[in-house]
Amino acid sequence: MATLGLHETLEVHELLTFKSLCLTKSSTMNNLVQDEELKRILSQDAALSTKHIQSLQNFMTKGGIQ
Template identity: 50%
Template sequence: MNYALHEVLEVHEMAAFKTTCLTKSKTMKALVSDQKLKDIMQQDIDVSTRQLQEFTSILSNARH
């Protein structure tokens, strides 16, 4: 699919942000003792991982 350069750059920017969020959630989860908070953080990890996979798919299919 053909994307404009600014669209590809925006996906890159979102992927970089989600990578930072994922790293933070994974790191902080190890320090949390409350199980409910751990569960919320795990949900965030799962969602962020799926989103990064989608971004990767979009970027690998982008022709610029």
């Protein structure tokens, strides 16, 4: 497996930070909204963000990124 360059490593970290922010925002907003359809959308987004975070963390672990 090829080693990632510094720029690529920073990009992966930025993606992980962004997806973490998305998860936090969706979870927080879900507790504040009243509309059931919007709650459903926010719950789906939180679940998808969680999957993305796990995928990025797995990639970083397998890629040897710290």
